[in-house]
Amino acid sequence: MPPNPTGPTNWQLRMLARFLRKAAKSNSSNIWRVVAEFVEKPRRQRVVVNVGKLNRIAEEGDVVIVPGKLLGGGQLKKKLVVAAVGASPKAIQKVLEAGGEVLTIPELVRRNPKGSGVKIVV
Structure with missing residues (x-):
């Protein structure tokens, strides 16, 4: 019997973390490595942010x-x-109503491979 898995068991999160680590290595950009570390945290320690915090x-x-x-x-x-x-439908609606844009993390990495000017909100 294999030992208990550590980190996310959700295969999509595992693939996202792998993608971010590869992007960090190929682009010499530490921001993607840091984001991968947050994504790999256990469920109880995952980040949850309200749009009000983004506003502040x-x-x-x-x-x-x-x-x-x-x-x-x-x-x-x-x-x-x-x-x-991930984003709730209400959060997406509020960002779009304010004139903003909502992306997935891989879309942002492809748009800005070096990660310059990107702020991490936790």
């Missing part, structure tokens, strides 16, 4: 990454580009 932390036009779930609590009044592992 980010500036107009910033590119932010949420290495967890984005939820729709609070108001968003700034135009942001947001990438997240």
Whole structure:
């Protein structure tokens, strides 16, 4: 019998972490390695961020990454580009209503391989 698995058992999260580690190595960009470490955390330690926190932390036009779930609590009044592992429909709606854009993490990596100017929100 194999030992208990550590890290995410969700194959999509495992593939995302592998993709981020490869991107970090090939682009010499540590930001993707850090995001991979957040993605690989156990379920109880995963990041959950409300759009209200994005409104407080980010500036107009910033590119932010949420290495967890984005939820729709609070108001968003700034135009942001947001990438997240997962997002609730309400959160997506609020980002789009504010004039922003919601991406998946691989889309953001392909758009900005070096990760310059990307802020991690935890």
